[in-house]
Amino acid sequence: xxxxxxxIILCIIVSSLFTLAVIILTIFTLxxxxxxxxxxxxxxxxx
Amino acid sequence: MSDFFxxxxxxxxxxxxxxxxxxxxxxxxFIFRQNRSPLTIPANMEHYPTVSVLVPAHNEEIVxxxxxxxxxxLNYPARKVQVIIIADNCTDRTAENLKALKNKDAYRDRDxxxxxxxxxxxxxxxLNDARKLATGEWLCVYDADAAPERNALAFLVQKAMxxxxxxxxxxxRNKARNRSQNFLTxxxxxxxxxxxxxxxxxxxxxxxxxTIPGTNFIVKSALIxxxxxxxxxxxxxDTAISFEILTRGQLIALAPQAEAYQQExxxxxxxxxxxxxxxxxxxxxIIDNIHHLFRRSSWRIKLHVLYYAASYFWFMVAIxxxxxxxxxxxxxxxxxxxxxSIVSPFIFGGDIFVYLMIAWAxxxxxxxxxxxxxxxxxIGQSNVRxxxxxVVSYFTYSQLFLVISVRAFYSLIMDKIFRRKTKWYxxxxxx
Numbered sequence: 051x052x053x054x055x056x057x058i059i060l061c062i063i064v065s066s067l068f069t070l071a072v073i074i075l076t077i078f079t080l081x082x083x084x085x086x087x088x089x090x091x092x093x094x095x096x097x
Numbered sequence: 098m099s100d101f102f103x104x105x106x107x108x109x110x111x112x113x114x115x116x117x118x119x120x121x122x123x124x125x126x127f128i129f130r131q132n133r134s135p136l137t138i139p140a141n142m143e144h145y146p147t148v149s150v151l152v153p154a155h156n157e158e159i160v161x162x163x164x165x166x167x168x169x170x171l172n173y174p175a176r177k178v179q180v181i182i183i184a185d186n187c188t189d190r191t192a193e194n195l196k197a198l199k200n201k202d203a204y205r206d207r208d209x210x211x212x213x214x215x216x217x218x219x220x221x222x223x224l225n226d227a228r229k230l231a232t233g234e235w236l237c238v239y240d241a242d243a244a245p246e247r248n249a250l251a252f253l254v255q256k257a258m259x260x261x262x263x264x265x266x267x268x269x270r271n272k273a274r275n276r277s278q279n280f281l282t283x284x285x286x287x288x289x290x291x292x293x294x295x296x297x298x299x300x301x302x303x304x305x306x307x308t309i310p311g312t313n314f315i316v317k318s319a320l321i322x323x324x325x326x327x328x329x330x331x332x333x334x335d336t337a338i339s340f341e342i343l344t345r346g347q348l349i350a351l352a353p354q355a356e357a358y359q360q361e362x363x364x365x366x367x368x369x370x371x372x373x374x375x376x377x378x379x380x381x382x383i384i385d386n387i388h389h390l391f392r393r394s395s396w397r398i399k400l401h402v403l404y405y406a407a408s409y410f411w412f413m414v415a416i417x418x419x420x421x422x423x424x425x426x427x428x429x430x431x432x433x434x435x436x437x438s439i440v441s442p443f444i445f446g447g448d449i450f451v452y453l454m455i456a457w458a459x460x461x462x463x464x465x466x467x468x469x470x471x472x473x474x475x476i477g478q479s480n481v482r483x484x485x486x487x488v489v490s491y492f493t494y495s496q497l498f499l500v501i502s503v504r505a506f507y508s509l510i511m512d513k514i515f516r517r518k519t520k521w522y523x524x525x526x527x528x
Binding site (some may be wrong): 054069 | 470477
């Protein structure tokens, strides 16, 4: 059987970096959304 | 062999996720930068260039009068605007409706030409015929259902005036006018909003890459002249002309405040035909321009070709392979409940399959996140209903893309083998 340990290590590193990046992007998105709602929405329903 | 497919899928999905992260980071940078700059409607446009607005219309009696009236009422010096409506091979009342509009007192003195055309070439042919009558320094193209907002043209030209030597074209933003009609139009709206508010802004902010969207854009008349007009053999003339502009060292700039509307397909059959045409056209453009990757072309055009090639070929193949692996394993696991001896062809050593699932989960998450960033940027669209549609659309609407791409590619191959001429299909309109 082929040894894929090197690939598993690569998977762990890449997945961790991507997860961190995605968390940062999520925070930015939520902050931006909160600012927009505070500035423009008045609690009215939008279609 | 199955290990190779698995590793190929994992790495390909990683690259797709990386691309999404980079573009989204660019979009966030664009949004925050734009929020710091106040929107200014140009007050004095006397030094602005002359513009010929071209509107190709094939059997558009339902929408044409409204669009042309919007164009005639644009906030731009009237003496600098020439309007040319091309009634292209019309069998309905498009031309009659236009003549009635032209006879109104408010528009009688405007530079307003109705060109009734019976030639070939589809939209490209119509634009090329109109070009012969155009006198403007810039050409502006609107589709027949565009109904541009009052300052749309002013914003496009304002952007062009920032770098008149460098910007060969400027494009704006298009909104779906029938976005709430049904589930299909809601999904199309999410896609449209995401492409415009995340992909277009991200690519422009980071790489100064833009693509003409087919409507609501301006392009230098002299540049179109140099290119030789629109390609009448191309079924996606907008993508084709974008590459021609980039090849000549000019940029296609984004003016996000310039807004117009478009009517999206409301029936699945109409949608599938439209998207198959777009996919097929884009495959043609990629194949015609792939040589730039191996020549001394600018890095920008190489990146643009790579972006299209990756989206339409590479990532598509990776998603199809990973979907096949997932579905095959699920089916075999169900069968194994009744026939324990059965073994899936996709058995992998170690935990690689787990990392394929993690990669897929990251891709799904960033898909939903991009949509919701775009919705947050489009005032009033970030609501619970759209969030639910964004979550569900990956498993429904987005899967159509696989079917469309495979069918378009098959059709392209068949055209090549049997030397068939590609037929330009006009999207059906709704009341």
